[in-house]
Amino acid sequence: MANAAPKTDVLQGTLDLMVLRTLEALGPSHGYTVAGRIEQISSGAVQLNMGTLYPALMRLEQRGFIRGDWGVTENNRRARFYRLTAAGRRQLAAETAEWERMAAIMHSLLHQQG
Amino acid sequence: MPTLREWFSRLWHTLRPSHRDADLEDELRAHLALAEDDARGRGVAPDAARRAAILRAGPLAPALDAMRDQRRLPWMADFGVDLRRAFRTLVHHPGFAATAVLSLALGIGANTAIVSVVSGVLLRPLPFPHPDEIVQVSVMNASDPRLPAQYVTGADLTAWRTHARSVRALAAFLVTSRTLQDGVEPERLAVVETQAPLFAALGTHAAIGRTLRDDDAPDAAVISAGLWQRHFSSDPTIVGRRLTLDGQSFIVVGVMPHGFQFPYPRGASADLWSLDNGASTDVWVPWSRRLSDQGRVDSVIGRRQHGASIDAARVELTAIANGLVAGRHVNVVPLSDVVAGHVRLPLLVLLGASGLVLLTACANVANLLLARAASRAHETAVRAALGASRWRLVRQHVAEGLLLSGAGGVCGLLVAVAAMPPLVAIAGSYLPRATDIGLDWRVLAVLAGVCLAAGVVFGVVPGARVDLERDMKSGERGNAPHGRVRDGLVVAEVALAFALLVGAGLLLRTFVNLRHAPSGFDAAGVLTAHIAVANADESAAIDARVRSIPGVQAAGFVSLLPLQESGWFGRFAIDGRDGMGSAEFRYVTPGYFRAMGIPITRGRTFTTADRADAALALVVNDAFVRQYLPDVDPIGRVLHDRGEIVGVVGDVRQVGLDESPVPEIYYPVAQNFAQLSSVGSTLVVRSDQPFPWLADAIRAAVRDVNPHQATFRVEPMTDVVAASMGDRTLYVSLLGIFAIIGTAVAAAGVHAVIAYLVATRTREIGIRLALGATTGDVRRLIMRRGAALVAVGLAAGGVAALLLTRFLQGALFGVAAIDPLTFAGVAVLLALVGLVASVGPAERAARIDPAVTMRIE
Structure with a gap:
């Protein structure tokens, strides 16, 4: 079985959401672009190595949220390009809403007057 | 997610x-x-x-x-790899694999067969709606339960019907046998006389027409689906057709659905009625006799109201019955107990025994796997050192265990499937509900569970015991880790075999004791034939005609043969004495005692002079005299309204060879024909002629007297005796087979462990030999080890047997549950088996060449 670190579940959910949102923003992209974009947006706070990113992509593909096809990059390298599926868009919407709800709750909790 | x-x-x-x-x-x-x-x-x-x-x-x-x-799914993929590797390993060790699979197949096969029987006979609910509510009601004598049971009277039944709230639909029923005379060949059928509520109690409706009604004429009849098919060719317009039973015409009012049976045959007693259609009842007719207040009701069935417990029903019915005649105790028993209660104990004993066989087999396989794990300890340690997780190592063992138990399970299922038809064929005559025996989901679930559990245990036990450091240090393969566990398993195997053998031995001794128990009659040279005689004159005529057959020494009729269950008993009073007694009644013709070889101890037997118009004569047995007239000469004593005692005969074991003789009264048929006709009649012939010839001669004689008279079930008395022990024969054979399997598996276990010991100590033995030990010393060294294991196993087995044999107590006769002779005999037998199992490895050890073993390193 996978050697699951305690925080993996939270991280995994977060990671999936990050990837889905990035693909929505960028359109069809390969893994390197996705990792670079997440790194850039997070100002370098989130650095995804391959061992984290690609299993996540595969998981999302297995669940039918994204779909990968081989293509060619602008500098002529073969790579797999991932794009959101309809199910992926629904999932992104649902997860975004859930995340915002959770964040609002946490915010209220953390800033409550007492 | x-x-x-x-x-x-x-x-x-x-x-x-x-x-x-x-x-x-x-x-x-x-x-x-x-x-x-x-x-x-x-x-x-x-x-x-x-x-x-x-x-x-x-x-x-x-x-x-x-x-x-x-x-x-990585774990699954890895497990596939594990299984393939395990398979290759097993293929490379065919001897090991064969031993393991064979042990398991025998253990699992025995279990599957017995669980199938238990499932069909004991666990499967009877095919009626809410079968647990159906009860049978009887009355017992509260003061002395050893006396033959008192009976339910017509008054009891009426009072219960009026007042009882816990039980409804009470119906009396009486099982009789009658001859169906419409067909080409007369057919002997079980016919139940009963009352309309019977069908409400059972909750079953007719498939065609209707069941009996309270206002039915006495000639209404409900028939079974089987009789409808074979006798009426499944005529859809059956209702209104007629059938003739013993000369009486009945009108069919309904046909019961397929599979409907009532009463359920109890097994061996099925022979009693000498029926042509197994023992299933084919006709249900209205209760024919007037049910007077004091009249006897044989059996009563009813249905508990929802929520009324058995105890509540018993208390209520007892109170009502004692309101009529005090001092009685009403017994309320679930129908399932009536049907199968008498085989519960033997079947559970067999189930336990087959469980012990399976445990022995599992111990053996675990042992073999441990030995293999030990010889691979070094390899395992290296794999662990190279990063294989403990889980990964355990999984490899589990794969092997599951593969073995799976193969054992499949082979066991085959064994069971092969064993079931003969088992059911043999058991069918002695077990109720034999037709319900088969592989069902319960059996398969037990089978799968056993395989899975065994496989996992086989894997986890050796796999969990990886001691990395120690195993790495040992350069030599296998320095016998977990030797203790293996020894323990062998000890357990021997102990289990001991318990099985003791059980089988005790039953075998019981069997032998019964064969030699004084039956009170001489079965050799006696042929019996069931003939439903029409009247006393006919029985006398057949009697006389048969006695004239050359070679016939004596012949006579009796109402019920000895050892055929179901007594016919009643109460009597002795003139000049207080109180009532109770005794078995039998109706005989004068030649019966001589034909059966029953000795006359006092007075005379019946003669042809004891005619209907002569003074009523009675013969009693020794037990009767001991119990009721111990202090006086019984000859000439008068039983009120029944007759004068003219003679005393020896005791006969009437109910079973293991039951003490009970007081008996014999009546002459000539003076009591009405009674005989309702019980049945069997001709008993003693001769020195070969039976097949004699049987034909008897049939011819019967035809001479009455061409329409049928002769049923002609069989030697020795067969009747054997049939009365048939269930015991079955149980002792099965337990014997289990004991033999268990012993063989235990012997294999001892052999494997000693052989392994020799294999791992080759070098040490070589050194011993090089240093001057003789081959005799080596042989003794090895044999001593085997003897020690067996000795501890025998001690443990003795304790286990002491604890377990008490469950056999009820099945034993003439031998104590803790029988020193059996225990000692089994101990000697197992000790010999253990020694024989160690001889081979000891010889191998003695032939070790020191020069070769020293070079191995």
């Missing part, structure tokens, strides 16, 4: 082992290349760019592994 779709995708990839993961690597390499391009684009030198790319993206190999794990 992983979606179903993800599982399918991963399962799909798992089950395609040929699938390569090149595409995954391509993708990762592309990622690295892109990172490298980026770095170079920022002006980094090629080598540095590659390092920077790897630094940023992470190493390739772990990422690839993570992707592979995500792509499939």
Whole structure:
């Protein structure tokens, strides 16, 4: 079985959401672009190595949220390009809403007057 | 949450082992290349760019592994590999695999067969709605339960019907046998006389027509689906057709559905009525006799109201019955107990025994696997050192265990499937509900559970005991780790075999005791034939005609043969004495005692002078005299309204060879024909002629007297005796088979452990021999080890047997549950088996060549 670190579940959910949102923003992209974009947006706070990113992509593909096809990059390298599926868009919407709800709750909790 | 779709995708990839993961690597390499391009684009030198790319993206190999794990179900894929490896290992050790699979197949096969029987006979509910509510009601004598049971009277039944709230639909029924005379061949059928509520109590409706009604004429009849098919060719317009039973015409009012049986035959007693259609009842007719207040009701069935417990019903019915005649005790028994209660204990004993066989087999296989694990301890330790997790190592063992138990289970199922038809054929005559025996989900569930549990245990036990440090240090393969556990398992095997053998031995001694028990009659040279005589004159005529057959020494009729269950008893008063007594009644013709070889101890037997118009004569047995007239000469004593005692005969074991003789009164048929006709009649002939010839001669004689008279079930008295022990024969044979299997498995276990001992101590033995030990010393060394194991096993087995044989108590006769002779005999037998099992390895040890063993290292 996978050697699951305690925080993996939270991280995994977060990671999936990050990837889905990035693909929505960028359109069809390969893994390197996705990792670079997440790194850039997070100002370098989130650095995804391959061992984290690609299993996540595969998981999302297995669940039918994204779909990968081989293509060619602008500098002529073969790579797999991932794009959101309809199910992926629904999932992104649902997860975004859930995340915002959770964040609002946490915010209220953390800033409550007492 | 992983979606179903993800599982399918991963399962799909798992089950395609040929699938390569090149595409995954391509993708990762592309990622690295892109990172490298980026770095170079920022002006980094090629080598540095590659390092920077790897630094940023992470190493390739772990990422690839993570992707592979995500792509499939890694544990499942690995387990497939484990199974394949286990299979190869087993194929390379055919002896080991065969021993293990064979032990398991025998253990599992025996269990599957017995569980099938238990499931069909004891567990499967009777095929009636809410069968647990159906009860049978009887009355017992509260003061002395050993006396023949008192009976339910017509008054009891009426009072219960009026007042009882806990039980409804009470119906009397009486099982009789009658001859169906419409067909070409007369057919002997079980006919139940009963009352309308019987069908309400059972909750079953007729398939065609209707069941009996309270206002039915006495000639109404409900027939079974079987009789409807074979006698009426499944005529859909059956209602209104007639059938003739013993000369009386009945009108069919309904046909019961297929599979409807009532009463359920109890097994051996099925022979009693000498029926042509097994023992199933074919006709239900209205209760024919007037049910007077004091009249006897044989059996009563009813249905408990919802929520009324058995105890509540018993208390209520007892109170009502004692309101009429005090001092009685009403027994309320669930129908399932009536049907199968008498086989519960023997079947559970057999179930326990087959469980012991399975335990022995499992212990043996666990032992073999431990020995193998020990010889691979070094390999295992190396794999652990190279990074295999403990779980991974255990899994390999579990795979092997599951493979073995699975193969054992499949073979066991085959054994059971092969064993079931003969078992059911033999058991069918002695077990109720034999037709319900078969492989059902319960059996298969037990089977699967046993296999799974055994497999996992086989795997976990050796797998969990990896001691890395110790195993690595030992250069020699196998320095006998977990030797204690293995010894313990062998001891357990011997102990289990001991318990099984003691059980079988006790039953065997019981069997022998019964064969030699004084039956009170002489069965040799006696032929019996069931003939439903029409009247006393006919019985006398047949009597006389048969006696004139050459070679016939004596012949006579009796109402019920000895050893045929179901007594016919009644109460009597002795003139000049207080109180009532109770005794078995039998009706005989004058020649019966001589034909059966029953000695006259006082007075005379009946003669042809004891006619209907003569003074009523009675013969009693020794037990009667002992109990009721111990202090006086019984001859000439008068039983009120019944007759004068003219003679005393020896005791006969009427009920069973293991039952003490009960007081008996014999009546002459000539003076009591009405009674005989309702019980039945059997001709008993003693001669020195061969039976087949004699049987034909008897049939011819009967035809001479009455051409329409049928002769049923002609069989030697010795067969009747054997049939009365048939269930015991079955139980003792099965337990014997289990004991033999258990012993063989235990012997294999002892052999395996000693052989393994020799194999692992080859070098030590070589050194001993080199240092001057004789081959005799070596032989003794090895044999002593075997003897020690067996000795401890015998001690443990003795204790186990002491604890277990008490469950056999009820089945034993003439032998104590703790029988020193049996225990000692079994101990000697097992000790011999153990020694024989160690002889081979000891010989091998003695032939070890020191020069060769020293060179091995």
